[in-house]
Amino acid sequence: MGYDRWNRMDVQERDYVQHLFGKHISRGQVRYLRCAHLDIYERDRQGCTVMDAVSGKKFFDCFSSAGCFNVGRGNPKIREVLQKALDEWDMGSHHLLSEPKIRFAEKLASLCPGDLDKVVLCASGADACAGAIKLARGATGRNGVITMNKAYHGHEGFSLSANGKDYYKELFEPLMPGFHIVPFNDLEAVRRIASKDIAAIILEPVQGEGGIHVATQEFMSGLRELCDKLGIMLIFDEVQTGFGRTGKMWAMEHYGLVPDIMFTAKSISGGLYPNGAVVYRDIKVLTDYVEKNPFFHTSHSGGSDLGCIVSEAVLDYLVENRVWEHAADIGRRFKDGLMEIWRENSHVIREVRALGLMIGVEYKYEFLGALMAECLAKQGVWAVYSGNAPEVMRFQIPITARVEEVDELLARIRAAVNSMKIYLVFLLPLARIPMFRMILDNLKVQITTFNLIRDLEEFVSRYVLKALEFRG
């Protein structure tokens, strides 16, 4: 009863928390994160850094919960808005209208380009993805959906069927029929499948989990043209790319075109209170469908009164501070810094890809993902590799990061790359032997090895060093 102790933790306390997490949630997850020193316990969540409750060390948050913290962690303005709102509001009733719901929806629509004027409130990215696919299928009366290789849209039935990675799907099959996966940026492949049986083409303008792949202008323009010709609904997943992340309010603005449907979530929550939305064009086929089926996708958790108050404050903050311009500026600086590191290390780093503050560094070897995460963590940089592409390290820092913070972060990344080189002296020759390469790239081998090293490290620091201290 009344557990209320959220300060620093010692190692024993951390072990107990890990034990509980393993016992009640997933032991595998603990081991997975522990292996690359990614098991930190966040305190002082402010701006773009957090403090580890155990070591007291400062960490840069380069993951941002996959891009949830565009207004920075613990943004004081958003916190105040939520605190104040709690005097009057709760989640509200899903079946009623309220001022926060209407005001947020109006403001969101006003910030979307073109005739993206209509809104369906949802609770999360996956919930919104389901809403978007239901809207496209319902409005067109067609079944087919074209989706991209390595795409990531969520884990519920519709969005999972649209995911482009087998790991997330194969143990849960059969999923929904009618989903066709094509290579990203391959217009010809889309053309081959596109027909009047296809309801929607769905894609992320920049694939996040897929390893920061940016859609080309040619691909996007081609898709728009194809969709117009065949009456297919073009759907953009702007869950990670929206709200300033790529240097524009929406990634679609880089291409000068609008999709028929787009959906969003993550950062609209301000990192404090879940929310999400589908926004669609006010065009006959969609508007008529929704007028006939106003409850085609309802949500109890989505579009809550508190969520909408927070989301409206987030939109105000983004606009007042022109956050997307800051993302473009510091994104450029960050990318330039990483390009310099790449030039010095082109034998291990293949490429740096970026759009605004959505940045990916691709290594030449898959196994470097976990190793680099470990080296970064030791330098106080919390970064994870892409879920659908382990050879790509993602950098999606909160957009509120200051220039000096970006410079400090770059210095830490450089130090991490330098420390990784020590391991590479013996790993790179091994990686040239196909059998060893297979072992090195195997996730289970990585988890077991890194956990063993971690056990050894902790044993040494806990017992051997203590004993030496005692004798000294």
Add this chain to the structure above:
Amino acid sequence: MKKNISTKQTDRDILFAAAEKVFSKSLVDEIRGRGHGFLEAGGEGAYAFDTDGNRYLDCSSSAGTFNLGRKNRVITARLKKALFETDQGNFVMPSEEKAMLARRIAEFVPGNLSCVLFGVTRGESMEAACKLARGFTNRPGLITVSGGCYGESGFALSLSERQGKEQFGGLIPEVTVVPFGDAQAAESAIGNRTAAFVMEPIQAENGCRVADREYYARVRSLCDRHGAKLIFDETQSGFGRTGTRFFFEQTGVEPDILIVGEALTSGVFPMTAMIFTPELKQFFDEHPLIHLCTFGGHDLGCRVAMAALDEYDRESPWINARETGEGLLKRLGRLAGKKRALKSIAGRGLLVSLKFASGEVARAFCARAAGHGLMVETGRVDGSCVLLRPSLLIGKEEESFIADAVKKTLGDL
């Protein structure tokens, strides 16, 4: 109780016009047709408010969410404090908040259900449950019963009896629907290709339909015999609503997977959960991060849920739900005999269904009830039912208010 927020008539009209434009005209018309053509302005305790200064006894509770009343003060105060100490966190990370809430839930839920996966929508927890059952058993078959209502996402929708779902194209395959309460049909359907048998043990949206205890026992033993997993969705019946902590305690059987809804935080924060046995957790031990949810296990949400569980333990609202529910059922039962429009009454605890002759009458009832200060909705599966789902902390005064408002509304029909 007078609200200090007040929207002028004109403001309200402007906002309604905006809602027609940004959502849809038919949505606004539909809401107006249900007698709810006002702007909700929060709530407190058993009541919801509108911007015109009216208050309604909230018998909808956003489909069984506000079990400890609207804007529960203790839970809200804990959220106010927590929001300056933590935030959402990084969803892939273990955190102290997630671990502590998981332990708390394991203590709170009876039986062997001690493992958790957090979600943000009620449907999503059903997604996770179906996936866990398929993944663990390595079988495709999902069997459910008629009259189910699990949510609007992929798996949940595929299993639900939901009008017009065929318009969403090909849904999840290998789903079989058997008649609710028919043990013979369950026996014929469950086999060695069955991953899970899915049901709401009490179908809130379908006139609060329940089966006899033998049925649940039979389904449980069929699942055991064939190695299938039993999934109970207690989104609406959990957290004391039916007079016990969870309705499954009244069925005499324990599921392998239990789904709970936003009552987990009493509607202060969007959070749901799938609660399951340690046996099933092996799957997540072997396949970490295979089912992710950015907002599930939100650290701030975990703090809110912990506060709510403390309140649930302190208040034991299931006792009041049982006693007040019995009183309410008796009073309403007397009306059913006298008023022609009202066909019958069903329910457990403070989950009560009024059955009318048709959907039209039920809708008219909701619209008229609002005029008597009672906020109610029709069932989503059986639209000729009207549901009463008030705060579990209501007293005699509110019990009388509900009974009187129902009586007056019936008089209007």
